[in-house]
Amino acid sequence: MSTSCLQTIRSNYARLSDKEKIIAKYIINHPQTIIHSTINEVAEKLNVADATVFRFCKRVGFKGYQAMKIALASEIMTPAQQILEEIKEDDNERIVAEKIFKSNIKTLEYTLQVLDEASLNKAVQLLLHASRIHFYGTGGSAVIAMDAYHKFIRTGIQSFAFIDSHFQLMSASQLTGKDVAVIISHSGTNKDTLNILNTANENGAHTIAITSYPKSYLSNHADVTLLTSSEETEYRSEALASRIGQLSLIDALYANVMMRNKKDSEQALNKIRTTISGTRME
Amino acid sequence: MSTSCLQTIRSNYARLSDKEKIIAKYIINHPQTIIHSTINEVAEKLNVADATVFRFCKRVGFKGYQAMKIALASEIMTPAQQILEEIKEDDNERIVAEKIFKSNIKTLEYTLQVLDEASLNKAVQLLLHASRIHFYGTGGSAVIAMDAYHKFIRTGIQSFAFIDSHFQLMSASQLTGKDVAVIISHSGTNKDTLNILNTANENGAHTIAITSYPKSYLSNHADVTLLTSSEETEYRSEALASRIGQLSLIDALYANVMMRNKKDSEQALNKIRTTISGTRME
DNA sequence: TCCTCTAGTGAAATATTTTTTCATAACTTA
DNA sequence: TAAGTTATGAAAAAATATTTCACTAGAGGA
Numbered sequence: 018m019s020t021s022c023l024q025t026i027r028s029n030y031a032r033l034s035d036k037e038k039i040i041a042k043y044i045i046n047h048p049q050t051i052i053h054s055t056i057n058e059v060a061e062k063l064n065v066a067d068a069t070v071f072r073f074c075k076r077v078g079f080k081g082y083q084a085m086k087i088a089l090a091s092e093i094m095t096p097a098q099q100i101l102e103e104i105k106e107d108d109n110e111r112i113v114a115e116k117i118f119k120s121n122i123k124t125l126e127y128t129l130q131v132l133d134e135a136s137l138n139k140a141v142q143l144l145l146h147a148s149r150i151h152f153y154g155t156g157g158s159a160v161i162a163m164d165a166y167h168k169f170i171r172t173g174i175q176s177f178a179f180i181d182s183h184f185q186l187m188s189a190s191q192l193t194g195k196d197v198a199v200i201i202s203h204s205g206t207n208k209d210t211l212n213i214l215n216t217a218n219e220n221g222a223h224t225i226a227i228t229s230y231p232k233s234y235l236s237n238h239a240d241v242t243l244l245t246s247s248e249e250t251e252y253r254s255e256a257l258a259s260r261i262g263q264l265s266l267i268d269a270l271y272a273n274v275m276m277r278n279k280k281d282s283e284q285a286l287n288k289i290r291t292t293i294s295g296t297r298m299e
Numbered sequence: 300m301s302t303s304c305l306q307t308i309r310s311n312y313a314r315l316s317d318k319e320k321i322i323a324k325y326i327i328n329h330p331q332t333i334i335h336s337t338i339n340e341v342a343e344k345l346n347v348a349d350a351t352v353f354r355f356c357k358r359v360g361f362k363g364y365q366a367m368k369i370a371l372a373s374e375i376m377t378p379a380q381q382i383l384e385e386i387k388e389d390d391n392e393r394i395v396a397e398k399i400f401k402s403n404i405k406t407l408e409y410t411l412q413v414l415d416e417a418s419l420n421k422a423v424q425l426l427l428h429a430s431r432i433h434f435y436g437t438g439g440s441a442v443i444a445m446d447a448y449h450k451f452i453r454t455g456i457q458s459f460a461f462i463d464s465h466f467q468l469m470s471a472s473q474l475t476g477k478d479v480a481v482i483i484s485h486s487g488t489n490k491d492t493l494n495i496l497n498t499a500n501e502n503g504a505h506t507i508a509i510t511s512y513p514k515s516y517l518s519n520h521a522d523v524t525l526l527t528s529s530e531e532t533e534y535r536s537e538a539l540a541s542r543i544g545q546l547s548l549i550d551a552l553y554a555n556v557m558m559r560n561k562k563d564s565e566q567a568l569n570k571i572r573t574t575i576s577g578t579r580m581e
Numbered sequence: 582t583c584c585t586c587t588a589g590t591g592a593a594a595t596a597t598t599t600t601t602t603c604a605t606a607a608c609t610t611a
Numbered sequence: 612t613a614a615g616t617t618a619t620g621a622a623a624a625a626a627t628a629t630t631t632c633a634c635t636a637g638a639g640g641a
Contacts, residue, residue: 034618052369055598066620071600082599083627087334090372104558110423111416113558114551118411121547122404129400134393141392157449164442168539257450257550264543265403269396271539276386276395316589337627348591353629364628365598 023048023092029077036065040073048093056082121261127246128262132269140241141273143223144174147197151222152178153185153213154201161201161227161263168271172278182209189213192222199225203245203259205233214238227266229259305330305374311359318347322355330375338364403543409528410544414551422523423555425505426456429479433499434460435467436483437491443483443509443545450553454560464491471495474504481507485527485541487515496520509548511541 026041033041043063044051051059060067071082079085104116144150150169154162159180166178179185186209192198198217202210205228214235217224226239229246236242245262308323315323325345326333333341342349353364361367386398426432432451436444441462448460461467468491474480480499484492487510496517499506508521511528518524527544 036619052373056600057598067599068601068621069619072618086369087372090369091334091375093373104554106558108558110419110555111414113555114414114419115411117551117554118407118547121550122407125400125404125407129397132393132396137392137396157446160442160446160449163445164439164542167439167442257553260446261543261546261550264546265400268403268539268543269399272386272399273392273395276388276390318590338629339627349628350592350630351590354589 023089026077033073033076036063036069037073037076039063040065040070041077044089048089052086052090052093120258124246124258124262125265128244128265131244131246132266133244136241136243137269137273140225140243140270141277143197143225143241144169144199144270144274145277147174147223148195149175149177149192150197150199151188151192151217152176152199152201153189153210154178155182155185155207155209157257157260158201158203158210158263161260161267162199164264165199165201165267165271168267169274172271172274174274174278185209185213186216189216189222190220192217192220194221194223196222197225198222199227200235200239201227201263202233202235203229203263205230205235211235227263229262305371308359315355315358318351319355319358321345322347322352323359326371330371334368334372334375402540406528406540406544407547410526410547413526413528414548415526418523418525419551419555422507422525422552423559425479425507425523426451426481426552426556427559429456429505430477431457431459431474432479432481433470433474433504434458434481434483435471435492435495436460437464437467437489439539439542440483440485440492440545443542443549444481446546447481447483447549447553450549451556454553454556456556456560467491467495468498471498471504472502474499474502476503476505478504479507480504481509482517482521483509483545484515484517485511485545487512487517493517509545511544 023045026044030038030041040059040063043059054062056067056070060070063070074080074082074085077085079088104113108116152162152165152169154160162178163180166176169176177188179188189198189212198213200210200214200217205226211234214224214226215238218238224239224241226235226242227245228235228242229244230236231242231244243266245259245266305327308326312320312323322341322345325341336344338349338352342352345352356362356364356367359367361370386395390398434444434447434451436442444460445462448458451458459470461470471480471494480495482492482496482499487508493516496506496508497520500520506521506523508517508524509527510517510524511526512518513524513526525548527541527548
């Protein structure tokens with residue numbers, strides 16, 4: 018069972034019998050409940066025989082009800098894990114670290130979940146065919162832009178990132194229709210960032226936005242928008258938490274471009290290696 | 300059950316009886332197996348009575364064996380998810396992104412796993428009592444140092460990060476016994492970075508290393524070492540993958556310092572907010 | 582020392598839950 | 612319409628989990 022079991026149920030839905038469809042619907046809508054129910058309880062709730070539920074489990078590929086329950090449990094996070102645990106005053110260092118890491122993991126899971134396939138494809142295509150890529154980010158997002166630069170310089174495509182907002186604006190004014198501007202902004206509302214977006218657009222450059230707000234100006238005016246997502250906690254702002262999603266999104270773009278552009282990339286990588294041999298590369 | 304169940308078992312270990320300790324060990328070492336075993340099988344394997352296993356489940360806080368199994372299943376990832384999938388030539392964009400995200404998630408899980416409690420505690424203490432914190436990183440790790448700077452500036456403790464290796468060395472030479480140098484280097488062997496470490500040490504500053512190599516010079520000569528971990532894939536170097544672990548480690552340090560230093564931090568945060576109101580903060 | 586008392590344990594009894602079997606109904610198709 | 616097929620539930624059987632009870636060993640007290 019390599020695919021997820023909810024997925025399996027969904028894809029088998031068409032060839033299920035009527036009663037089985039009822040069961041499938043119930044499981045898909047209440048996987049949490051199933052985990053803590055016996056086969057009787059489920060059967061009774063749905064007014065079908067236990068045997069029918071059991072046969073359903075077999076039909077969708079499990080050894081039995083128990084096996085399905087276990088598979089569901091592995092797939093669905095328990096509410097305890099799903100609820101982002103707040104850091105408490107008396108948490109020790111280890112617990113705080115665990116909560117932060119789990120929150121980061123959750124951010125990644127959620128960002129992956131909201132990742133739109135069409136947007137991703139378009140972004141990868143734009144980057145692959147760009148003659149230059151400029152990464153822009155202000156404040157905390159500047160770090161991500163720098164990281165992106167560090168990655169993409171290995172692809173063989175000319176890449177740039179500027180920290181200073183004046184340099185950013187200057188470089189944006191130099192963009193052309195063959196270039197791509199990747200603009201990273203958690204809120205999508207930072208003035209400097211929007212200035213860059215407008216300048217890039219005016220010059221006919223393609224624009225890719227990485228932001229947490231789908232309704233922001235940035236989202237609405239970029240050619241492609243990639244969304245990150247995160248939750249705010251008392252000791253860490255939403256913006257801080259979203260960083261990890263942005264970073265992974267860049268990773269994903271990079272890996273895609275790298276893979277689809279293998280030959281060119283390898284040349285570039287070798288060139289870099291030769292240049293900085295002497296100091297250890299990282 | 301807010302904490303994880305393996306964690307609960309571990310923390311209850313001391314007050315378990317002999318037989319129960321055997322059971323606890325088995326579960327901690329083979330959680331995967333438990334998920335697919337009946338209570339008999341476990342009891343037989345360990346040469347104890349079913350009742351003993353059952354009592355164990357209750358003792359550590361579950362309703363019964365079934366409940367424990369479900370909890371374990373929710374906690375443990377299935378093997379399919381655990382195996383790091385290599386990116387293949389014919390993977391589409393979405394699949395590549397999924398693999399990258401999963402690899403990042405795995406990196407976080409593993410980094411958390413190898414996080415040493417004593418080192419973490421010491422690091423937090425050093426940072427809390429530092430009069431200044433300098434973050435150092437070269438190449439890709441420079442980005443992490445910058446990120447750390449952006450975070451820690453909110454704690455009210457004076458923080459710095461330098462990108463240029465000359466500035467780095469200059470600033471390191473200004474460190475005193477009241478200061479902390481956080482040195483980030485994936486390999487722990489970059490020459491510039493080691494120079495900084497030595498300079499910091501000579502000046503009596505406390506040093507915290509964040510690296511993937513526990514046997515590196517950096518590890519061996521820093522006051523505290525925090526380890527990250529990652530796996531290399533064809534389209535992404537180990538160093539690139541470790542970034543996400545470094546970032547989360549910084550997050551964890553930041554959250555800890557922030558929490559334990561709440562009052563001072565709030566003042567600092569307000570000051571920043573006032574200063575940069577006008578442009579949207581992130 | 583001897584006698585409680587307690588905690589820990591396993592075997593067996595019981596209860597619960599799952600799985601199988603079988604009979605029947607409903608629906609197809611020739 | 613008859614034979615075959617599929618879907619279903621009821622009940623039996625099997626598997627599994629939980630409870631009870633009796634025994635043991637060790638701790639503490641008279």
